[in-house]
Amino acid sequence: MSKGDKKREFLFNKFSENLYFLEENGILPKEIEIEKGDYICPICLDKFTKEDLNQEVENPLSLEDAPPKSLGGSQILLTCERCNNRMGKDIDWHLTERLKEMDFHERISGAEMKGKFTLNVTVNGKIIVEENGITKAHLSEKNNNPETLEKYINIIKGKGVKEPYWEPNPTRVDSKKLQIAIIKNAYLLMFERFGYAFIFDKEYDRIREQLLNPESDIYPLDCWFKGPFPEERIGVPFLTENNMESIFALFRLSTKLSHRLFGVVLPLSGAKIERTILELKNRFEKEKKFSVEMMSFDDNYLTSLESVHLLLNYMNNRN
Ligand SMILES: [Zn+2]
Known part of the structure; x- marks a missing residue:
């Protein structure tokens, strides 16, 4: 048994x-x-x-x-x-996903949210909440066109650059x-x-x-x-x-x-x-x-x- x-x-x-x-x-x-x-x-x-x-x-x-x-x-x-x-996995997925979103919105250390960063060009990445609620941007190498990513990195390293515009991916919940x-x-x-x-x-x-x-x-x-x-x-x-x-x-x-x-x-x-x-x-x-x-x-x-x-x-x- x-x-x-x-x-x-x-x-x-x-x-x-x-x-x-x-x-x-x-x-x-x-x-x-x-x-x-x-x-x-x-x-x-x-x-x-x-x-x-x-x-x-x-x-x-x-x-x-x-x-x-x-x-x-x-x-x-x-x-x-x-x-x-x-009533199985499909339904439960929405609950699990929403709780993860809440973790991010409440700035719980380790929580993350995928989205897009725009600074003349748009790249995919995510924001991760680190210790003390500080957030850090991570760019995805896998989900970006390498040229666009390079362009974005060059812009952000340039002088007098403003904060990139961040937009989270729309929720699927x-x-x-x-x-x-x-x-x-x-x-x-x-x-x-x-x-x-x-x-x-x-x-x-x-x-x-x-x-x-x-x-x-x-x-x-x-x-x-x-x-x-x-x-x-x-x-x-x-x-x-x-x-x-x-x-x-x-x-x-x-x-x-x-x-x-x-x-x-x-x-x-x-x-x-x-x-x-x-x-x-x-x-x-x-x-x-x-x-x-x-x-x-x-x-x-x-x-x-x-x-x-x-x-x-x-x-x-x-x-
Ligand atoms: Zn039954």
């Missing part, structure tokens, strides 16, 4: 047992029919069995990172390969895909924490549909916030303030140079999320900091019936 096989089996058992535990205790909605040993892909909600751990089958269960490995995350659950591919990548992380982290207890809820259908259809407008994409947040709340706490009750996935995204905290508001079962997002936006705008009552619990929602009941009671009392 390879390391990947072992990891897949471990995660399969973890969530498959949670699914059966909820079924046995009458917590799953009636329309969800499962047997012992089933696994439901948290994105498309298709049913799978242990046989689908075999990577040779048509649509096997595959390891899913949240956050993406390149941003410091790890493999926390299984999605089917089809979903994994559909698609802001919609970037936001969907953030929501995807939140949804997967939420599932890892709470399992199948309430993900069959209609409000969560909206999220899943949005993740699978990045071009459409299905779920409010402005449901995320960038820190500062209290580090000790990292995980999936609840927002417990009156009329703002919701789930809040709070996670760290790390580039090679920086760490940043992101928080995403997710609905409680049966409740629309738009009002909470709006209130948080207003408050954030006014107070310039994210201040709202938050609570986290140590409960194991995957295996403790008492905890699941508390959770569902809390949700139902809201509606």
